[in-house]
Amino acid sequence: MTTTLVFSIITSGLLFVVLDAIRDREDYTQPIRKWGTIFSNGSYFIGAIxxxxxQTIWTVLWxxxxxxxxxxxxxxxSQAILIYRDAVDSGESIGYIEAISRSRELMDGHKWQYFKLLISFIGWWILVVLTAGLLVIWVGPYYQMAKVNFYNSLVNNN
Known part of the structure; x- marks a missing residue:
């Protein structure tokens, strides 16, 4: 459980970096250090945790x-952490459960599209396994970029 939480926090940090890159918020002179964006604001870090x-508890119960x-x-x-990040960035006071509720509302009618997006990466993840994880250097960022682009298009269309 601890390993999963740490990995999820790191992944959330990468999502934040990709979101900033898509929205041209940052210059990326030191891209490797930017994944720590999640630690730059206590609200990001605590909110992500x-x-x-x-999400884990409710998903397991379902x-x-x-x-x-x-x-x-x-x-x-799935979009709750990014919704929370956007709310914190805009100065909006948002609760953790409210972020999850907004994610449910945002994903109404879009879950099948998101599922197809995630399933489309099965071949890539098989290649990651076949290369003993080496290919994750390329597939990981590509996967995160696809997920954030999906979120960004949902937000822009609503």
Missing amino acids: VILIL TVLLIVPGIVKSLAY
């Missing part, structure tokens, strides 16, 4: 009922 824990509702809910909750 709490949201990740809540999965206990049946696997399919668990998958559907995980897709519905």
Whole structure:
């Protein structure tokens, strides 16, 4: 569980970097150090931890009922960290549960699109495994960029 949480925080930090890159918020003279954006603001870090824990608990509870509702809910909750980040950046006071609720609302009618996006990476992840993880250097950023572009297009279209 601890390893999963640490990995999820690092992944969230990468999502923040990609979001900044897409929106031209930062100059990237030191791109390797920018993944630590999540640690630059206490709200980002604490928010990411709490949201990740809540998402995990709720997804597990839905999965206990049946696997399919668990998958559907995980897709519905998938944008919560980015929503929280945008709210904090705009100075809006937002609760962790509210970020998850907004994610559910944002993903209404878009879960199938997001599922197809995630499934489209299966071949890439198989190649990562076949190369003993070496290919993750390229696939990881590509995957994060695809997820953030999906979020950005949802936000811009709503």
